[in-house]
Amino acid sequence: MLRIPSLNYTTVLCSFAFMLSASSAMAANDADLDPSKLVNLSLEQLSNIEVTSVSKHSEKASEAAAAIYVITQEDIRQSGMTKIPELLRMVPGLDVAQAGSHQWAISSRGSNDQFANKLLVLIDGRTVYTPLFSGVFWDVQDTPLQDIDRIEVIRGPGATIWGANAVNGVINIITKEAKDTQGGLASQSFGSFENAQTVGRYGAKLGDAGYMRIYAKYDDDDAAKNAAGHDAGDAWNKAQSGFRADWKTGERQSYTLQGDIYHAGEQYPFLLPIPAAVGAFNSVNDREDATGGNILGRWDNKISDTSDLTTQVYYDDARRGNYIYATNIQTMDVEVKHVWTELKGQEIVSGAGYRFIDASMRGSPYISFTENSRRDDLINVFAQDKITLVPKELFLTLGSKFEDNDFTGFEYEPSARLSWLVDDKQTVWGAVSRSVRNPNIALDDIRFLVGTLAPGLMAGRVGDKGVDSENLISYELGYRVEPRSNLSVDVSTFYNDYRQLILGVQGVPFGPIFDQLGAYGIAPVLPVNVGTASSYGFEVSTKWNPVNYWQLSAGYSYLQLKFDQPDPFGFSFNGKSPNNQFNVRSSIELPYNVNFDTSLYFVDNLTGQGVPQYTRLDTKLSWQALDNVELSLVGQNLLDNKHSEFAGFLYQQQSQIPRSIYGNITWKF
Numbered sequence: 001m002l003r004i005p006s007l008n009y010t011t012v013l014c015s016f017a018f019m020l021s022a023s024s025a026m027a028a029n030d031a032d033l034d035p036s037k038l039v040n041l042s043l044e045q046l047s048n049i050e051v052t053s054v055s056k057h058s059e060k061a062s063e064a065a066a067a068i069y070v071i072t073q074e075d076i077r078q079s080g081m082t083k084i085p086e087l088l089r090m091v092p093g094l095d096v097a098q099a100g101s102h103q104w105a106i107s108s109r110g111s112n113d114q115f116a117n118k119l120l121v122l123i124d125g126r127t128v129y130t131p132l133f134s135g136v137f138w139d140v141q142d143t144p145l146q147d148i149d150r151i152e153v154i155r156g157p158g159a160t161i162w163g164a165n166a167v168n169g170v171i172n173i174i175t176k177e178a179k180d181t182q183g184g185l186a187s188q189s190f191g192s193f194e195n196a197q198t199v200g201r202y203g204a205k206l207g208d209a210g211y212m213r214i215y216a217k218y219d220d221d222d223a224a225k226n227a228a229g230h231d232a233g234d235a236w237n238k239a240q241s242g243f244r245a246d247w248k249t250g251e252r253q254s255y256t257l258q259g260d261i262y263h264a265g266e267q268y269p270f271l272l273p274i275p276a277a278v279g280a281f282n283s284v285n286d287r288e289d290a291t292g293g294n295i296l297g298r299w300d301n302k303i304s305d306t307s308d309l310t311t312q313v314y315y316d317d318a319r320r321g322n323y324i325y326a327t328n329i330q331t332m333d334v335e336v337k338h339v340w341t342e343l344k345g346q347e348i349v350s351g352a353g354y355r356f357i358d359a360s361m362r363g364s365p366y367i368s369f370t371e372n373s374r375r376d377d378l379i380n381v382f383a384q385d386k387i388t389l390v391p392k393e394l395f396l397t398l399g400s401k402f403e404d405n406d407f408t409g410f411e412y413e414p415s416a417r418l419s420w421l422v423d424d425k426q427t428v429w430g431a432v433s434r435s436v437r438n439p440n441i442a443l444d445d446i447r448f449l450v451g452t453l454a455p456g457l458m459a460g461r462v463g464d465k466g467v468d469s470e471n472l473i474s475y476e477l478g479y480r481v482e483p484r485s486n487l488s489v490d491v492s493t494f495y496n497d498y499r500q501l502i503l504g505v506q507g508v509p510f511g512p513i514f515d516q517l518g519a520y521g522i523a524p525v526l527p528v529n530v531g532t533a534s535s536y537g538f539e540v541s542t543k544w545n546p547v548n549y550w551q552l553s554a555g556y557s558y559l560q561l562k563f564d565q566p567d568p569f570g571f572s573f574n575g576k577s578p579n580n581q582f583n584v585r586s587s588i589e590l591p592y593n594v595n596f597d598t599s600l601y602f603v604d605n606l607t608g609q610g611v612p613q614y615t616r617l618d619t620k621l622s623w624q625a626l627d628n629v630e631l632s633l634v635g636q637n638l639l640d641n642k643h644s645e646f647a648g649f650l651y652q653q654q655s656q657i658p659r660s661i662y663g664n665i666t667w668k669f
Contacts, residue, residue: 053152053172055384055397056161057339057349065397065417065429066158067093067478067492069541071151078551078587078597080620080634082145082189082197082219082662084173085138089601090585092555093155093492093539094169095577097603097646100655101193101224102139102236102266105646108155108169109494110535110561111573114649118167118437120158124175124258125335126296126314131357131376132327134165134440137320140264140290142240144199144215146185146666149176155539156494157474159413159435160399161349163380167435167472168496175258178203178211178246184669191662193636195220210247217241223267224655225642232655233285236266252302259295266290268322270651272366273451275458275520288322306342311335324651326362331355345388349399352381359441365515366651370445370463376406395419407439408469427480436469443467443502443527448650453523462507462524470529473497486545493538501531503567531572535561549589556582575608576646593624609647615639628668636660 049072054064061070069091081087085104089096095112097105107116117134120127121141128141151173158170187199196218203213216239223235242260249255268288271281296314303309316331337351355378361369384399400414415433422428445463453459478492504525511521537559544552563574585599597620605613617639622632637643642656 049150051152052174053154053158053170054161055347055349055386056337056351057347062480063419063421063427065395065419065431065478067155067476067494067539069093069153069155069490071153073149076145076148078585078595078620079599080597080618080632080636082194084141084143084145084148084151087145087151088153088171090553090555090583090599091153091155092541092581092583093537093557093559094153095581097606098657099646099649100232100652101221101234102264103234103649103655104138105576106136106138107577108153109496109537110559110577111168112577112646113573114646115442117165117440119169119171120162120166121171121173122162123173124296125172125298125312126294126316127331127333128316129165130318130329131331131359131440132329133442134437137290137318139236139266140238140262140292140318142217142219142238142262143173143175143242143260144187144201144217146187146199147175147181147201147213147215149174149180155492156431156476157413157415157433157435157472160384160401160415160433161382163353163382163401163403163413164378164405164411164436164438164469167437167470175244178213178244181213182211185666186669187664187666189662189664191634191660193222193224193658193660194662195222206245206247209249210245212243212245214243215241225658226653226655229642229656232653233269234267234652234655236264238262238264238290254300256298256300257296259293261293262291264290269653270323271653272324272651273449273458275452275456275517277455278452280452284323286323288320290318290320292316292318306340308339310337310339312337321362324364325367328360330358345391347386348383349386350381350383352379354379361441365449365513365517367446367448369441370447374441374445378403378405380404393421395421405438407444411436411438411469425482427478429476429478431474431476433474433476434471435474436471438469439467439502439527447522447524449522450525456512456520457509458520458522460522460524461504462522462526464526464528467502467527468500468529470501471499473499487542488544489540489542491538491540494536496535498531498533498535500529501533501563502527502529503531503565503572504528505530530565531567532564533562534564535559551587552585554582554584556580572608576606578604578606578613580604595620595622595624597622603645606646611644611646614643614645616643630664630666632664632666634662634664 049061049070050058051061052058054066088094095107099105105112105114107119111118115133115135121136129136154170158166162170182203185201189197198218201215206212218239220237224232226232240262244258246256266288268286270284274280274282294316298312301309312335314333319328333355335353340348357376360373363369380403382401386397389396397417403411413435417431419429443463444465447460447462449458449460451459475495480490482488505528507524507526509521509523512519539557541555581603583601587597599618601616616637618636620634624630637659642658644656648654
């Protein structure tokens with residue numbers, strides 16, 4: 001049941017400030033407001049935003065046959081957020097939990113965990129999930145927020161276009177073209193939890209038909225808090241730099257080359273079980289280093305007015321090491337995509353891809369690998385046809401992706417989507433999709449110790465090369481409407497049927513093992529495809545402009561997830577996602593070039609982790625002091641000193657996220 005926490009003085013004062021600012025803005029004369037500072041995009045313009053994540057082909061977001069939410073440049077500017085995971089909090093149906101200073105658990109429509117493996121994340125079309133556990137190391141997925149054009153979030157399967165692991169959703173982070181970031185930018189922040197963030201960027205022209213930019217970014221974050229309110233020991237810092245170049249040769253050929261390098265140093269306090277006795281732990285405060293780089297090239301060739309060919313190649317090198325394991329994972333990916341509109345009433349998107357993964361791994365008594373190095377291949381082809389049943393009104397999209405991988409062999413992921421444009425203000429859509437989640441290196445050949453069952457006997461999760469893919473059949477229905485020129489509503493509902501879910505099954509104890517921990521036996525927990533589950537829910541988002549200088553938006557999501565078999569060994573996602581979430585955001589343009597932005601978030605309790613519900617209030621007050629200088633003051637988590645959002649990650653205690661305040665100055669030149 002949805003319960004709102006009792007009000008305290010902080011809540012009352014913040015709510016009063018919210019209403020006071022709104023009243024002041026509505027009372028101000030339009031003549032007092034700088035017209036150049038009014039909300040940049042009208043609702044009509046927002047509904048006409050072109051997206052590419054649904055079909056890998058440009059289409060209006062308002063007409064897409066999927067539950068898609070677009071975080072715009074204006075949303076990013078108003079939020080006051082400084083990291084990509086924080087921005088995702090505004091998306092209804094997306095579960096975002098901060099588990100420490102630099103650790104995040106993020107998923108769509110349930111299945112959240114440290115190793116959340118049913119959400120595909122891309123940056124400019126480059127897949128950033130790790131094949132180690134099919135999840136995302138969010139602490140190193142970064143780019144200056146000023147360079148992001150938009151973030152397209154699909155709640156629901158996207159496997160027909162994007163392939164395996166796009167089970168519950170897709171997040172596609174799309175950066176601006178180099179021509180849109182010309183000149184210089186310098187940004188500096190100082191604060192309490194976020195000690196400092198520095199961003200520098202410069203863009204210039206390349207000849208007559210090209211543009212480029214380079215950037216550098218540095219983050220220094222303080223540690224989160226433990227339950228007693230003390231330092232949790234997980235402070236971190238990261239330096240990153242990169243470039244992008246775009247150019248054309250003639251009217252039909254365009255090219256993009258971009259890349260990034262980074263190094264992160266992160267304090268990592270381990271709490272490691274030892275076989276001496278039940279409840280005995282070894283506390284180790286170690287430093288985790290994460291380094292890497294990537295380079296991506298893309299060639300767009302407009303063969304004719306009805307034929308477009310895109311070729312993309314990227315290489316990614318990611319290295320991470322700490323007290324208990326170290327990995328070096330290199331990925332090379334090649335994809336060719338063709339869009340053909342020669343046939344009347346049809347848009348055919350097809351393509352093929354090849355991915356090569358080279359992984360080397362070093363373990364310890366706590367985490368070890370059957371193979372210290374391995375190579376895996378994935379080959380895929382896909383085709384999708386958008387068929388016009390009734391011109392400008394009714395469209396049927398059919399397609400499928402076919403993959404062959406070294407974990408499970410052949411996989412297929414079809415979908416059927418129907419969209420009905422009732423009129424220029426209403427869209428009804430529905431979809432039926434099949435998607436799969438392939439096993440990963442961890443499920444295939446890893447072993448890690450999770451606790452002491454008895455003196456000299458350790459519980460350990462052990463990989464199995466015989467594990468098969470998990471699969472999902474999803475049914476979705478959605479409705480979008482603009483009842484007034486200043487009001488839009490987007491509703492989506494779904495039912496998910498999961499099969500062959502991986503559960504932990506107790507195996508036969510073996511040992512003894514002789515290593516640095518002494519002599520002990522292992523009671524293995526094996527991954528087996530015996531689980532089934534179902535989930536259902538709905539999401540609502542709305543935008544409203546009461547007046548031209550005040551923008552309101554809100555989102556609500558409801559989720560019910562039921563596992564048909566209990567899993568006492570921790571492979572289950574049961575109780576790790578909230579049943580209810582909502583957010584309300586307000587952006588007001590005040591006189592004298594002042595903006596006041598407020599966001600309120602509510603997240604229900606996590607029953608499977610003992611994490612209570614919480615309400616979060618963020619505010620941003622900014623002043624455009626000069627045409628090229630902005631000053632801002634941001635407060636986050638203002639309603640309490642600290643709160644927990646997720647259980648502790650593997651071998652760590654639970655951390656609390658503190659209240660924080662920071663100031664920023666941004667200069668464009």
